Amino acid sequence: MKSGVLQAHAKPARRRYCKGASVTEPVSPEILFLKQEDVIKAGVLDMPKTIADVEKVFKMYAEGEIIQPVKTLLEFPDPETGVRGRLVVSMPVFLGGDVQRAGVKWAAESSANARRGDLPYGIDVVILHDLDRAHPVAIMDGTLITAMRTSAASGVAAKYLANPDSRVAGMVGAGVIGRTAIEAYLCVLPKLEEIRLYDLDRRKAEALAAEFSHRVRVRVTDSAREAVEGADVLATQTTTRKHFLKREWLTASNFYAQMGTNEAEEDEILQADVLVVDDWAPIKHYTQGYFSQLVEQGRLQEERILELAPIVAGKIKARTHPNQHILFKSMGMGSEDIIVAERIYQTAKAMGIGQKLKLWDQPLWL
Template sequence: MLHTINPEILFLKQEDVIKAGLLDMKQILAVTEKTYAMLGQGLIKNPPKTNTSIPDKENWQSFFNAMPCYIGGDIDIGGIKWAAESKKNATIPGIPYGIDISILSDPETVLPFCILDGTLITAMRTSAVGGLMAKYAAPSDADTACLVGAGVIGRTMISAVHEALPQIKTMCLCDIDVAKAEGIAKEYGDSLGVEIIPTSDSKAAALKSQLIVGETTATKPFMDTSWLTPGCGLVSMHSNEVMEDVFLKADGIVADYWTQLKQHTNPLSKLTKEGKLDESQIMDLSELVLGTKKLRTSDNQFVAAASMGLGALDIMIAYQLYLNATEMGIGTKVNLWDKPLWE
């Protein structure tokens, strides 16, 4: 990062962010891997997010999350993801349910140098984490995956799993609303060389697969131990879709960021609080990326992964897109001021 005294901000709207390479899953996965390596090396500060729910946390109709971070090492930037969701938006055509924006700042002069749409970054980074965890969770001979949830994350999860595990040639895409799965399967066609089978029978699909990835909005857990086959790997992106005893059966468990996950309500935090699972049994994704721990040591083991998301990853991806955009001459430049009135 060049320490700047220039009050210029590059504004990247969603179309610019796409032109700058956001949909390039290979690049997003590489940034994701680097982020978790840096997290494990202590180069990232990612304080807990703060939530403002309206009207309140229990009955929220909309909310705003502030997710600040500092990324050190060769990146050296400050940043914040301002992430919001509104239930009302689900009833308004043309507005996404979640709308996110990111700000990147110079850590020395604290001048913001880029503001960009973060809405699609969320989907790409979430599935990239799913793909990365799938790489460690799947047995070495996995050629079939079952993706449960054909929403925004389900769509990008297909390319993330494909990029992370190119040997997987069949993916069942499951949803209680099978039309959504059919639409996404049609959209991909045979562009990835993967057969995408839409279905509403998630359990039957899971029983035929060596890898299960959940990215649903289920309101109560529905994946139980009867979904598992010997040697399979399970990755869950949602805290309310997997039954607690599934994790108790696992030979290896990984969290995307245990420091954060344990502070929220999810099966792993509940099991550790109740003393049914020891914290030492839960690995961090960064430890797998750095090679200091192994999630599975044999293809016969059942292993499980859980994710909640890491704000710093959005900022790492945003910074990569800023670099790409700058090189490509994309975006609109605006000034924070011509001359600050009071210095």
Template sequence: MSTVKDDPEQLKQNKRVGFIYLSQEDCIKAGGLNMEGTLEAIQKSFELHGQNKVIQPSKPVIRWGGPETEETRGRIMTMPSYIGGDIDVAGMKWIPSMPENPRKIGQPRASAIIILSDPHNGFPLAIMDGTIVSAMRTGAATGIAAKYLANPDSRTVGIIGAGVQSRTQLMAVTSVFKNQIETIKVFDLNEEKTKQFAKEMQSELNVSVINLTSAEEAIRNSDIVITATMSTFPYVKGEWLKEGAFHSEISFWDTDPQELVYYDKVVVDDFEHVKHHAVDVSYRAVRDGVLAEEDVLNLGEIVIGKVEGRENDQQKILFNPIGMSIHDISEAFRVYKNAEKSGIGKDLSLWEHPHWL
């Protein structure tokens, strides 16, 4: 005789599976622009990465051409991961990056969608805009790196690039070095964009922001250097860096691999992923014999104290992250939990009753 447990039709009853849909506006309402919260989420994911409590496959990339075309033609990345510990969530970010979008259609270069899933039943928890999450977590990664690798008395920031990524980079660094950063120097090839960016950032961050006419001016005598551009050629010279400078390069081509001889340490987020992507300057430096692979450090191991970071105030240190899915998922989960608590977003159904069991 069939029991309820054995009867597929009985098992289908009251089996609705739903999830929250969060638009970009919903993500902002749920604290998506709260850099303090983002920094906490990224700190946690770096710790779990250092403890090997994550699953993070190498990200497939759809390219229209080789790696060198990413800053011209564009690409789409698929970034899945699982985060363990007390987060315990799986997810994926789908992120196209089309550099010509702003000029051609008046839309952002990058757009993203994030899916969060319950790792115990596989069902979706949320489908959400990932554009804000992605930008914020990228800035926060530099913030956490600066926390461990920059000189603790850093006062001056030099940043190359005046785009979206530069905004979140500065938000993160000024949050980590609260009430300490005195001057931000910015340079971008677009002079008018640079002036507007400097004006907006000075008002938003309450820090003196000055626009300069060359990358060299912005880099020289800066305690913290950030390169966040769409450059397709190298321009950074290691000799421009002051003694003890921390340099975060989130771009691909700003620094030539040969310039890494000027740095005392090179740190990434995950060198296996850097190698898979085969673009970043740290990868090319190892490929070209400028660095030994064992000399490239992962930040998560520094965060948990397994590997030593900055050893003295004279070291020049490069942080060259590829960008990890666990950061997206950790930050997205934070925003999702805030949204769930506050009743933000739309409740949608995957199904009311499963058609097949």
């Protein structure tokens, strides 16, 4: 036997119990693995249910029923461009209330995937844990969960912050989040008649417009300005690092959801009548973002920034007049992922889908 190398016995050593301890047989925890196809079967693409999940999370957050530390973010330069284009994020969460679930989302993004076109830009995994027994109960693809909950959060924000008679939406970005954003806005804005859509890749925008043509009029525009100028509600969901959305393009009464990193120029942030964020702590912590930079520079007062949770819970009101221009900045909350994943897990169990895995046949050490 090599020095310092422990050897596993063919059979685990018999457990020695302390006097008075309950004696039970070792167990083999069962984990339900759900690939993306399983997650789809379990209802991940149901936007009304996802919006309900996310709305519930904001209410729980306002009531202090969620433990959600600031996400751990690691960014790396893209070897081809030299700029930050790769990242991994850890998002641990505990949901209390009537959910009682701990979980974590491990998210990763790579700009190289977008260039190659062989993998999604972002690939995510969600793990759910049994709180009492401390073992994972589910491991599932979280890529579609991210796409759905991101736009669902924007939809919840629009429900509470946009003018209810909004008829025209302007959108920049026709990727995955662009698709789910249209779906979310159609759910919460019943009077929506037209969507103006712009993407650097016009063919992508035209394909997305065709996909929704049977539900709403979608007009592909030649510029971002043409898409958003005069719109009642607007959303940007791009991967650009360049600020392109100008305050002068926007009306006095509209609602704007920024789901990308830094799409709005600083005047749009500084001159908005009301600023709302999903969760201020991680946005403040992210020093590459305009919000945290403006606060650090003393040009934006932190007191101006409202969180969405107390608005959804009815504790405060953000829109007090129809002519207010409201900006909503979303960075994403792990609690949104975990509550959607919990629904998917429970549905998959009821449907009998997924693959059952074991961490061990018998634990080596107890």
